Amino acid sequence: MASISFEKVVKSYGDVNIIRGLDLDIRDKEFMVLVGPSGCGKSTTLRMIAGLEEITNGHLKIGDRVVNSVHPKDRDVAMVFQSYALYPHMSVFENIAFGLRLRKLPKDEIHKMVHDAAETLGLTELLDRKPKALSGGQRQRVALGRAIVRKPSVFLFDEPLSNLDAELRVQMRAEIGKLQKRLAVTAVYVTHDQVEAMTMGDRIAVLHDGELRQVGTPLELYDAPQNVFVAQFIGTPNMNMLRMTLDEDGKTLRHPSVSIPVPPQWIASANAYKGKSLLVGIRPEHVRAVDENEWHNTAALSGTVEIIETLGHEIIVHMAIEGSDTQLISKMDAHNTHTVGSVVSVEVHTTRIHLFDPETQQRLTSE
Amino acid sequence: MIGQITSALMAILFAVGGCALFFVGANVLLDRTLSSRGHMTDLQRQQRDSLRESIRPWIFIGPAVALLTIFLVYPVFKSLWLSFHDANGESFVGVSNYQWALTDPEFRISIRNNLLWLLVVPTLSTGFGLLIAYMTDRLWWGQIARSLVFLPMAISFVGASVIWKFVYDYRGTQGDQIGLMNAILVAFGLEPQAWISLPFWNNFLLMVILIWIQTGFAMVILGAAIRGVPEDTLEAAQMEGASPMQMLFRIVIPQIVPTIVVVWTTITILVLKVFDIVLAMTNGQWDTEVLANLMFDWMFRGGGDFGRGSTIAVVIMIAVLPIMYWNIKRAREDEQ
Numbered sequence: 001m002a003s004i005s006f007e008k009v010v011k012s013y014g015d016v017n018i019i020r021g022l023d024l025d026i027r028d029k030e031f032m033v034l035v036g037p038s039g040c041g042k043s044t045t046l047r048m049i050a051g052l053e054e055i056t057n058g059h060l061k062i063g064d065r066v067v068n069s070v071h072p073k074d075r076d077v078a079m080v081f082q083s084y085a086l087y088p089h090m091s092v093f094e095n096i097a098f099g100l101r102l103r104k105l106p107k108d109e110i111h112k113m114v115h116d117a118a119e120t121l122g123l124t125e126l127l128d129r130k131p132k133a134l135s136g137g138q139r140q141r142v143a144l145g146r147a148i149v150r151k152p153s154v155f156l157f158d159e160p161l162s163n164l165d166a167e168l169r170v171q172m173r174a175e176i177g178k179l180q181k182r183l184a185v186t187a188v189y190v191t192h193d194q195v196e197a198m199t200m201g202d203r204i205a206v207l208h209d210g211e212l213r214q215v216g217t218p219l220e221l222y223d224a225p226q227n228v229f230v231a232q233f234i235g236t237p238n239m240n241m242l243r244m245t246l247d248e249d250g251k252t253l254r255h256p257s258v259s260i261p262v263p264p265q266w267i268a269s270a271n272a273y274k275g276k277s278l279l280v281g282i283r284p285e286h287v288r289a290v291d292e293n294e295w296h297n298t299a300a301l302s303g304t305v306e307i308i309e310t311l312g313h314e315i316i317v318h319m320a321i322e323g324s325d326t327q328l329i330s331k332m333d334a335h336n337t338h339t340v341g342s343v344v345s346v347e348v349h350t351t352r353i354h355l356f357d358p359e360t361q362q363r364l365t366s367e
Numbered sequence: 368m369i370g371q372i373t374s375a376l377m378a379i380l381f382a383v384g385g386c387a388l389f390f391v392g393a394n395v396l397l398d399r400t401l402s403s404r405g406h407m408t409d410l411q412r413q414q415r416d417s418l419r420e421s422i423r424p425w426i427f428i429g430p431a432v433a434l435l436t437i438f439l440v441y442p443v444f445k446s447l448w449l450s451f452h453d454a455n456g457e458s459f460v461g462v463s464n465y466q467w468a469l470t471d472p473e474f475r476i477s478i479r480n481n482l483l484w485l486l487v488v489p490t491l492s493t494g495f496g497l498l499i500a501y502m503t504d505r506l507w508w509g510q511i512a513r514s515l516v517f518l519p520m521a522i523s524f525v526g527a528s529v530i531w532k533f534v535y536d537y538r539g540t541q542g543d544q545i546g547l548m549n550a551i552l553v554a555f556g557l558e559p560q561a562w563i564s565l566p567f568w569n570n571f572l573l574m575v576i577l578i579w580i581q582t583g584f585a586m587v588i589l590g591a592a593i594r595g596v597p598e599d600t601l602e603a604a605q606m607e608g609a610s611p612m613q614m615l616f617r618i619v620i621p622q623i624v625p626t627i628v629v630v631w632t633t634i635t636i637l638v639l640k641v642f643d644i645v646l647a648m649t650n651g652q653w654d655t656e657v658l659a660n661l662m663f664d665w666m667f668r669g670g671g672d673f674g675r676g677s678t679i680a681v682v683i684m685i686a687v688l689p690i691m692y693w694n695i696k697r698a699r700e701d702e703q
Contacts, residue, residue: 050602050606051606052602052605052606072605072606072608073605073606073607073608077606078606079602079603079606081599081602081603082599083597083599085597085599085600085602085603086600087600087603087604087618087621087622088600088622089621089622089624090621098604098607098609098617099607099608102607102608102609102613103608146603146607150607
């Protein structure tokens with residue numbers, strides 16, 4: 001059993017709180033991704049599980065055991081570092097075997113274990129090489145090999161793919177996922193890349209300023225972000241956020257450039273905001289040109305094109321709209337030939353909007 | 368006083384200014400005399416350009432080459448020449464100076480002592496330096512400790528010898544002992560010792576002085592190298608269960624081998640030249656003679672024998688050569 005739980009965990013350096021009271025349960029054999037912008041405390045959280053950082057306050061449990069003061073080597077965890085942290089003076093074989101040698105396992109057993117791990121990762125041909133003579137992807141595999149050879153119950157990954165090129169990254173993403181399922185171990189994976197988080201995680205924990213903002217499956221985070229931060233962090237491009245005023249009758253949201261009828265699932269919770277303002281989140285894929293959607297409930301608006309990003313299969317259009325400082329972002333068909341400066345008419349998919357309280361930044365409850 | 372300072376400043380100004388004037392002046396002169404401006408064909412221009420640019424480097428390295436030749440290369444050949452001549456450097460004597468060296472008991476003791484110094488001082492200085500650098504790396508008071516260990520580097524060898532003379536001081540059997548070592552012995556009720564005249568072991572007492580000085584040097588250089596070892600390789604080793612000493616020997620040291628070699632050879636070369644400490648402490652008495660002091664004795668004191676003195680100098684140089692060669696070779700490999 002290798003579940004991991006944080007109970008009111010605090011990490012501070014002097015007066016600076018890096019982690020402020022983290023409560024998080026990671027289930028046995030789960031692939032948990034910790035994601036957030038740099039400086040959010042995700043790496044610190046991972047290093048606390050590894051035992052490389054002391055815990056200032058609270059409890060950290062692996063299984064049912066509080067491990068606050070347990071030495072890293074006795075936690076049964078293995079870590080893959082961002083820089084791979086291979087020992088430059090050792091061959092691939094020795095790199096993988098190092099931990100086993102320290103445990104004084106018999107030679108032939110070490111030999112067998114290293115070869116098994118190398119075979120799993122396709123490293124058999126490279127066992128005699130030094131890390132210097134390996135490509136980035138191969139080094140990455142050696143780092144993985146070093147982690148799996150000890151058969152730990154928890155894998156920790158600290159942005160392991162950030163030094164690889166885009167193609168290799170996609171490939172390794174899939175491989176790491178498969179490996180974790182096959183070995184049936186708990187994995188905690190830190191990344192700042194939300195695409196990595198979405199594609200790899202069984203569940204994702206979004207951290208910001210040392211606090212947990214939301215934890216859930218990728219789709220939960222995407223479909224029902226609990227606050228403005230998560231809403232804007234998950235999904236590319238960022239979710240549009242418009243400050244709109246709710247009519248006294250609680251049925252229509254108004255903005256100088258668009259009016260949106262409150263979708264039925266939001267009516268009850270929006271009741272408390274009659275005559276006040278609300279933050280309305282609209283994903284760029286829910287803003288499309290009039291002739292490019294088959295939505296039933298729409299609201300029309302128009303804007304002036306300021307930036308066009310051509311991606312091939314689609315274009316991302318940033319437009320200035322009346323009454324808003326920030327641009328409205330829309331995903332459109334790539335063959336839609338707009339030019340900068342032209343005025344375009346688009347429609348908003350009104351039943352897919354998200355409502356947030358402007359003060360607390362929290363999501364209103366929808367039914 | 369003020370007069371002295373002014374003349375020192377003048378000397379500095381004159382030397383630095385003179386150098387600058389020479390380099391700039393010579394450079395300008397070259398540009399003027401071999402200018403490729405004016406009426407000439409492109410071919411002539413090209414010839415002038417290449418002539419000018421092939422002369423230019425010599426302006427800059429010329430003075431250095433000349434100085435090195437006069438003060439380094441010439442003395443080497445002069446020493447070689449002298450070593451095959453008699454005491455006054457007048458008549459050729461073949462290899463008889465070398466034959467003398469092989470049979471001279473003092474020379475033999477010097478060779479033995481130099482070998483002992485070579486074995487002990489670089490090993491212990493580098494070893495202690497490495498250990499102190501590693502152990503103080505993560506302590507908040509590590510910087511203070513390192514400063515204290517480094518301090519002896521600022522003391523001259525003779526100054527250090529004077530300090531250690533007090534440590535080893537011996538006042539006969541009657542008087543009060545003021546030496547630290549003897550004070551400790553007396554405090555434990557033991558007989559005071561005449562430390563620096565204890566045959567054989569007194570060599571090690573002299574080596575302690577150089578180790579005391581050089582440990583700071585080794586510590587500083589190796590400390591910087593240890594800082595350069597990637598932190599995460601240490602963390603990875605820690606997670607795999609390596610103890611601090613296992614981390615030192617299996618992760619840190621293998622990664623800083625080139626620096627260890629440089630420190631080791633630097634101290635080794637210094638040891639081959641060791642002179643001041645022996646001169647100040649014992650002047651080679653009680654079987655503590657070393658080659659450099661022996662050479663000095665024959666060359667300038669009592670002996671006044673240029674042939675034998677030069678022979679000893681040549682022997683020291685031959686001993687240094689392989690280490691120098693190895694050092695330079697390693698440095699070249701590192702650059703590549």
